[in-house]
Amino acid sequence: MSNFWAVFKREFKVYFTSPIAYAVMIIFLVTAGYFFFTGISYYSMLSFQASQNPQIYKVNLSDIVMNPLFGNISVVMLLMLPALTMRLFAEEKKTGTYELLFTYPLRDVEVLLGKYFAALGVFAVMVGLTGVYLIILLFFGKSIPDVVLAGYLGLFLMGAAFLALGILVSAMTENQIVASVVSFGLLLILWLLSWTSSMVGPQLGKVFEYLSLIKHFNNFSRGLLDTADLAYYLCFIFFFLFLTLRVLESKRWRG
């Protein structure tokens, strides 16, 4: 446990000594901020109009506004999060620090989780900072829809899944650029899987739809909490962390 902490603290701190984490955070906050303000203003406007003419606006506001809002933010995450995980193992392999790290009395799993949670921590800070936007909105008297909470949970789980895949790819290469491009590509494929489901026949289509990252997110961003979606993301994370562990072990074997 203390080993996990040691690795975690180091990794977390190192993120803030490199420009990458700042770049990722700033871009994320700016774009997310834009989506938030336009989305929430649109929401307030529609809900105001709906209260005036209940007959015309019988629509589900969270579907028209909040779902696209979180959808947009998740696209930004898809683009940015591979930049957080790319360095985790690739950099150590390139610079050779890998050799020292793996000859210290640390278990592979402690190293892996320390690194993973550091990336997750940075991501949590990033998402947490968007909370400032909500506070500003509240301050200006706008109402915050309840779906926001579910949406946040969805964002966090999806981001955690992205990071788990990213760390696996980082463990397989010593080139950070390759790590980030490949993670992005794989995430994009998993993301789009549900779009192809209509083309591959009903059976396979169901499977694809189930595996798709975005499919499970849609419920969250509509404000629906389903344990199946929760389970999907947790399994996804566990699966990719497990694979990473195997990759680290096999590195020991092959040298």
Next chain:
Amino acid sequence: MIEVDHISKFFGPVPAVRDVTFQVGKGEILGFLGPNGAGKTTTMRILTGFFPPTSGSARIGGLDVFEKSLEVRKKIGYLPENVPLYKEMIVEDYLKFVAEVKGLDRSQRKKAVGQVVETCGLEPVIKRFIRNISKGFRQRVGLAQALIGDPELLILDEPTIGLDPKQIFDIRNLIRSYAGEKTIILSTHILPEVSMICERIVIINQGRVVAVDSPENLSSELSGSGRIRLRTGGPAEDVRAKLAQVDGVISLGESDGQGSFVIEIEPKEEIQPRLASAVIEAGWDLYELTPIAATLEDIFINLVTQESEEAETVSREDVSDE
């Protein structure tokens, strides 16, 4: 303390280490000597649990380095070849991190870091980023991280490479100061270094151990088939002709123009008196008659070239067999 038992390591089809066996006693300083690509780093990586051997086994303090990797790694301080450090960290933070992963608890950490900072002379750079400090200090930080936690065994891969003479001197002294207290394995290409620091030498070439002995024994073993320097006032051609007839002389080198010859003699022959009387008989002046002790350089080159000649003849035989 260390028992290496017939280990081999292949990278794909390429053997890096072949059937290496040696032991190191507790408190002993062992020098690992060999040319580039001999397999020194590979052997050390196996001992530190970085990767397992393809075959054979190694034990440290009775524990298999692969089966009981975690426990073994607790006993080892390791300085890898190119001193890979986290460049984006501050020296002090880095050392604290190492103390923590080596399992020292909070109260011990500070003390342990303070101790290695003092032994390795790191005070001037303690607050600086590792990427900004000089190579010499980086090497010392590398040594400091190996020393943290006071491990019983130090494995140092070329600890003095790339340092200036003063720093080399300091680091050698530091290593020597642990004699008898810690077990140390260090690798090097620098022969005087091993004879200065080490009690025992393993010479390794092309992945095989070619000699294991103390520096003194290795020297005396080879000085048997020794050489003698002789300087006389006689005319060079006559001297050559005369000395070639002396019993026990194998060959005579060219004169250096000042009447000095290097004479190769039969092993273990007490030949000096015969050479001296031959010179005096001829009526020349004798200025110098000294045995040339074989240096470690000679031994090293000798063993290493012998080995590759053998390997070559073996491979030629292989070819002719077919």
